[in-house]
Amino acid sequence: xxxxxxxxxxxxxxxVQVARRPMSFWQRLAVAVVYAGLAAWLVHPWIAMQLVxxxxxxxxxxxxxxxxxxxxxxxxxxxxxxxxxxxxxxxTTELRRPGSDKLAMHFATRYLARDPEAIEVRRLLAVAEWxxxxxxxxxxxxxxxxxxxxxxxxxxxxxxxxxxAGIPQLQRAARVGLAHVAPDDPLLRRRP
Numbered sequence: 317x318x319x320x321x322x323x324x325x326x327x328x329x330x331x332v333q334v335a336r337r338p339m340s341f342w343q344r345l346a347v348a349v350v351y352a353g354l355a356a357w358l359v360h361p362w363i364a365m366q367l368v369x370x371x372x373x374x375x376x377x378x379x380x381x382x383x384x385x386x387x388x389x390x391x392x393x394x395x396x397x398x399x400x401x402x403x404x405x406x407x408t409t410e411l412r413r414p415g416s417d418k419l420a421m422h423f424a425t426r427y428l429a430r431d432p433e434a435i436e437v438r439r440l441l442a443v444a445e446w447x448x449x450x451x452x453x454x455x456x457x458x459x460x461x462x463x464x465x466x467x468x469x470x471x472x473x474x475x476x477x478x479x480x481a482g483i484p485q486l487q488r489a490a491r492v493g494l495a496h497v498a499p500d501d502p503l504l505r506r507r508p
Contacts, residue, residue, distance in 0.1 A: 364394035371403045380410040398434055401427050405440035409447065417448035435464050446477065455481040462493055 339347070356363075371386035384407035390400035401423075408420040424441035428434060442457035455477040462470035471494040478486035 360393045361397070364390040364397050364400060367393070368397065368399045368403055371400070371407070375403065375407055375410070380407040383407040384411065396431070398431065398437070401434065402436045402440065405437060405444070409440060409444050417444045420444040421448065421450075433464075435461055438464070439470075442473075442477070451477070451481040452483065455483055455486050459486050459489060462490065466493070468494065 367386050367390035371383040371390065374380075374383035374386060384404060387400050387404035387407060390397055391404060394400065405420050405424055408416050408423070421441060421444045424437050424444065427437055428441070431437075438457055439461045442454045442461065445451075445454035445457060455474070458470070458474040458477045462474040471490055475487060475490035475494060478490050
């Protein structure tokens with residue numbers, strides 16, 4: 317007895333058959349929305365980076381309000397974008413509006429809870445704390461930045477902020493860190 321085998325069309329053949337059928341306006345619209353959503357999901361990090369670049373340009377020419385708007389849009393697209401967070405902090409602290417330092421401190425605290433290794437965000441948090449009058453906390457954050465990054469300028473900021481805030485423990489730590497980074501610095505021997 318002979319068996320008859322019926323070949324089933326492949327998935328590709330079925331898709332081609334479906335694509336050849338005429339679609340109504342609403343079906344075409346649904347397909348377009350799905351494809352647009354998929355494209356946005358795939359390229360949103362690149363769009364966010366382009367917005368960061370535009371924000372950096374706006375910050376360079378001296379328009380921190382527009383730069384912050386662009387950084388807001390970049391953070392809306394990609395909330396984990398460290399460059400957008402750094403730019404947002406910089407633009408907010410440069411705005412010098414009442415409450416902008418508190419807003420920057422709140423944003424940085426939330427961002428650092430997610431990404432504690434964001435050194436530049438922590439440095440900008442210290443700047444905002446310094447401008448708002450929280451000098452002790454700013455000195456602590458400058459010291460943390462210096463320990464994380466370890467450059468001589470970071471240790472200089474840590475030492476300067478510790479001296480101005482009047483914290484002897486942080487002053488000693490900053491002097492030791494600075495001596496370790498730049499051991500033959502002649503200015504280091506003349507410091508009190």
